[in-house]
Amino acid sequence: MQKDFIYAEPLAQIQDFCFDATVAEVFPDMIQRSVPGYQTIVQTIGKLTQKYQQPASRYYDLGCSLGAASLAMRRQLTDAGSRIIAIDNSPAMVERCQRHLQSFRSDVPLEVLLADIRDVEINNAAIVVSNFTLQFLPKQHRDELVARIYQGLKPGGIFILSEKIVLDNPQTHELLIDLHHDFKRANGYSELEISQKRSALENVMLPDTIEEHQQRFRQAGFSSSVVWFQCFNFCSMVAIKEPEPSDA
Numbered sequence: 001m002q003k004d005f006i007y008a009e010p011l012a013q014i015q016d017f018c019f020d021a022t023v024a025e026v027f028p029d030m031i032q033r034s035v036p037g038y039q040t041i042v043q044t045i046g047k048l049t050q051k052y053q054q055p056a057s058r059y060y061d062l063g064c065s066l067g068a069a070s071l072a073m074r075r076q077l078t079d080a081g082s083r084i085i086a087i088d089n090s091p092a093m094v095e096r097c098q099r100h101l102q103s104f105r106s107d108v109p110l111e112v113l114l115a116d117i118r119d120v121e122i123n124n125a126a127i128v129v130s131n132f133t134l135q136f137l138p139k140q141h142r143d144e145l146v147a148r149i150y151q152g153l154k155p156g157g158i159f160i161l162s163e164k165i166v167l168d169n170p171q172t173h174e175l176l177i178d179l180h181h182d183f184k185r186a187n188g189y190s191e192l193e194i195s196q197k198r199s200a201l202e203n204v205m206l207p208d209t210i211e212e213h214q215q216r217f218r219q220a221g222f223s224s225s226v227v228w229f230q231c232f233n234f235c236s237m238v239a240i241k242e243p244e245p246s247d248a
């Protein structure tokens with residue numbers, strides 16, 4: 001795994017963070033050392049797939065990067081009619097994702113699309129995953145995407161949403177940021193790396209509060225949702241579309 005040194009040297013000018021070839025090259029190391037619980041979250045996407053798969057359904061991975069969530073889903077899918085659609089708008093990510101996936105054999109078709117998740121149709125879905133992607137969309141586009149995800153899910157389908165979060169209370173917000181920075185230090189990032197990356201993300205990644213996510217789920221039509229994981233200012237949620245009433 002190539003190590004992330006992107007922000008290790010002082011930069012004359014800090015550009016907005018983007019998922020270019022430099023980032024794609026070190027991404028597995030970067031996300032592992034930056035997101036508390038990343039491994040647990042990816043493994044749990046697999047567990048949830050085991051539980052919530054439905055016959056002849058689609059599985060969407062929005063902002064797939066190198067395909068970690070797609071692979072976690074694919075390992076669990078047992079129905080021959082399943083299909084995974086992984087989408088990312090970074091050519092560098094899509095190219096590496098395609099290459100990476102070729103090294104795993106499976107009967108479940110998995111297509112990787114170079115596209116904006118705002119332009120892709122979602123339908124017949126048992127599961128839609130956005131693992132740290134919604135936070136990169138302009139705020140005004142988030143409601144519409146989540147509403148389309150709800151519409152594209154089958155009854156009983158789920159939306160798995162992992163995000164960095166903010167808190168309304170400045171004191172507790174700062175506390176979680178401090179703990180996250182301690183986590184980064186413990187993973188070998190220097191003060192310079194932490195502060196330069198923070199500046200690079202400032203204009204492009206605008207996290208919501210948990211309450212904003214929950215409100216958006218309700219507004220889209222989801223009957224229930226739960227925060228199943230939180231560590232510092234990172235969390236993962238599941239929103240459930242009401243299953244069809246059974247005749248029993």
Ligand SMILES: C[S@@+](CC[C@H](N)C(=O)[O-])C[C@H]1O[C@@H](n2cnc3c(N)ncnc32)[C@H](O)[C@@H]1O
Binds near residue numbers: 031090117130137
């Ligand atoms: C933090 S990474 C996601 C990590 C990945 N889901 C995982 O589990 O390893 C965010 C990804 O979303 C992609 N992305 C951001 N905005 C997008 C958009 N509007 N359409 C498609 N992909 C987008 C980025 O290119 C990047 O690869």
Ligand SMILES: O=C(O)C(=O)C[C@]1(C(=O)O)C=C[C@H](O)C=C1
Binds near residue numbers: 031035132197
């Ligand atoms: O490094 C951070 O502070 C992050 O917020 C990590 C984060 C994310 O949450 O999506 C941001 C950019 C990518 O490097 C991968 C993960």
